Amino acid sequence: MKRLTRRNLMRGVTASAAMLPFLEAFEARAQADDYPLRLLIVFSPNGTIYDRWRPSGSETDFQLSEILAPLEPFKQKLIVLDEVDNESAHHGPGDGHMTGMGTYLTATELLDGDQFKCGGTDPCSGWGGGISIDQLIANDLQMRQAPAERTRFKSLELAVQAGGADIWSRMSYAGADQPIAPMEDPYQVYDRLFADLNVDSDTLQRRLMMRRSVLDYVGGSLSRLSGRLGGEDRDKLEAHLTAVRDIELQLSAAQSNCSQPDLAQGIDFRANDSFPQVVQVQSDLLVRALACNLTQVATLQWSRSVGGTRMTWANVPEGHHDLSHNGDSDQDSQDKITRVNTWYAEQFAYLLQQLDSVQEGNGTLLDHTIVLWGNELGKGNSHTRRKIPFVMAGGGKGYFPTGRFLSYGGESHTKLLVSLAQAFGVQTDEFGNPAYGTGPLPRLTG
């Protein structure tokens, strides 16, 4: 078992400096002021220990908490959002974990349904009830961009040990009842992102031509068949067709000049003890994808709602979810949950470090990105979806002034998602179910 120490972390940071040369070609083409704005949404599960998470002090003069201490180097690039509630998770079917997860990025109640047992005021619940904010922004960007401006991938979804496909493991949705599966296998991510690099142009042309021909045939088959079906059957085939068309667009998108990164071989990406390594590798791949402009919109999901990761490397042998249920006066459990969340903060710091190490003009990739880190719960043992531990970073080219600690006294996270949409130029005051808030989160833009 490889123990992830701060020293190892720093070694990873140093290694990333090697990324810089391959970016030069890309940078040379880009004008200093037209680096794209990127979105990166991160998730970790099972709530936090609020008193050990909340910073102290005022908006601009604050001290990070025990849990957020690893973010100290990036304090001036952070916005810590205190007392933002996930109001939408308090409505509709599903229990705390289910609603917290399914509404994190949709701000819409879960669907009624019988897919998932033991949820809701009725016996079961269905999938999430609407499009997620990352997908809304990705769609909107694609719609507004000329084909030549589009990134190769409309969005990328990566996860680390998200587990089975269910309401607890999905946070991105193409629409109601359309969960998006994240990529958990770093080797698959690598192939998907970088397989076309370093291939000679004849081979590449042949590959593209073969794929286009087949996808064209498949698209025709899907269209014809969906015309003979109705209701959800047709919806399903149309979703399939959309995915086929997206792949076709990817094939047409300009090939990146990036070189592929090195990737350690033989990682068992499903093994509990590989978790730290996979977290790091997926972060590296994602940062590379953003740096190479393969996408503007990405999500990164650590574990899953109700995830039972055993962080032996943080000296926590118990499963995270079991632990999160223990009572407030159980000091040992409180300490361990703190260590789990602090460990996640270290991983978030690593991610920020990687983003910040990519120079883009006068700023860094981090400066040109809006990073949001959230959770499906506020607190694990009560399963509350209030006081969600939200941290933002990067600020998105100054759109959200950073170096701030903002306290909201129970504002709805729906507004936070509206703020994200507006930051990306989506013309809207509403997102999800507007019953749980409209307009942007006050004061976020300064």
Add this chain to the structure above:
Amino acid sequence: MRSMRWVTLSLLLATGCSGKIDGTLGAPGAGPGDGSGFVIDPETGELVPASELAGDGDDNGPGAGDPSAGDRDGEGGDGDPAADGAVDACETLDVGITPLRRLTREEYDNTVADLLGTAQQPARAFSPDEKLLGFAAGLSVTPLLVDQYMTASEELAAEAVTDMPALLGCDPAALDAAGQESCVHDFIDRFAARAYRRPLETEERDGLRALFATGRDGFDFATGIELVLRGVLQSPQFLYRVELGQQTGTPGLVQLTAHELATRLSYFLWQTMPDADLIAAAEAGELDTPEGIEARARMMVQDARAERAVDGFHAQWLELELLETAGKDPAVYPDFDDALRHSMAQELLRFTREVVFEGDGNLEALLTDSHGYVDQHLASVYGLDAADFGDEQVRTELDPAQRAGVITSPAVMTIHAKSNQSSPVHRGKFVRERLLCQPLSPPPNDLVIVPPDPAPDASTRERFREHSEDPSCAGCHRLTDPIGFGFESYDGIGRFREMDGDFPVDASGEVFASRDADGPFDGAVELATRLAASQEVADCMASQWFVYALGRSMTNTLDACSRQQVIVAFDASGHDIRELMVALTATDAFRYRRMPTDDEGGAP
């Protein structure tokens, strides 16, 4: 010390410990859940199964607004459905809405092995199948999966064209252009018909021929064949089990064609595409009657491929995939490693498989037989000497006072436990949900729960006592904990124990709020015997097999006839699992399909 504080007791009573069951639950295209659920009896204030309250039943209850279902009993607690009029529920032909299914990962890999003779198992790298009530049903498609389909088709095609004569049945190098063309056209007809599990339509044939020509003209002959293979393997006709059917007198209700039935039979009973023999039987009209289907299904469950269906069911019914990620604290369970984890899973499936195919074959045996399959890893879990066992799992008679079927198996006990101790709540919940089909609902949305602070110097049982003493907790936890206490003789990795730390184990328990399994018991063996005799458990088993077979849950009203057909047959067979499988194939639900429509929100 209060272990749990509800906001108010009246809130609990207002919402119940679970949902009210209104008979119209479920997502569009699916009926109500198969479970009962609980409601507060307005007269007594007691928590009771919804089915005990008249007129508000789930699929177990006389359905509100469903007079035909009301004639069948078997739900109220003591009825025997076999004794009731089978005709009534079947007077009107109908079935629940049946959504389009795609191949599951397991089905995909088996299918490409049969179709191409490949040893590749590309679906192992596909994102996981979504579950319906715990069973992979192949109901949704995601952009990532579509990408994975593309990649898999490319790898399969590249492998297949390495031996062109074997693939095509001719040697293109030995043929002139006309000969090649004719060979390829024959191949397309033959290959795509197998892949689509029915004869090709003209448009499909033309499209594939054009695809071949594109590849050949742009590059070479082999590229043309690769494109055909990729095209077929990415086509919806291959990836989905398309069922357009034949019109019946009822709008929206279609009868499956012979080919579609062969496909349903094959994927249900064999987890793969139909073979040539089954297709020939379908084309000869052997599947045109329920009797014909039943006879064919009975043959098919004798085939070795049926083990896949039986394994697949039990793995998912018993949530075996959770064992893969079940983590144990090495300080508490130093023996628990991947080898033991693997042995546990293997043993459970071997047990269920051999009970079904070699043993008595019935539900009672699954729940009560006291033998295990022991190897060097499992020996210590069973208190046996590891030196007496090797890698091979050996059928071993265990102490019938300690072990009873699947519910006391090391695998199930390990899954439903915490990392460092047993878990009465999880074990009780498991029995409630997976054996009684009674889903438990969560606390109301804004309820603040303050969990108990464990007293460190107490038995597990003692630490959970708070759940039953605090009236606000007891409402829900009496459904789980008293059942779970019956498993206190098994530690967190399923070892039988007489001491829980410093305390003697007390494994007495009680079942509440079941149809016919209520009452106190001492230990899981007695519980297993009780459950094995329960009609509610048998009905639960039947409804879970229904979900597994059809990728949807039974609906209250539309599937009344099919439900009755299955339960009558299952009971009449002495709860024989193979007969249950056969009976499912002869139902209306298996032979017909109600197509989803744009306006299904109002469907019953």
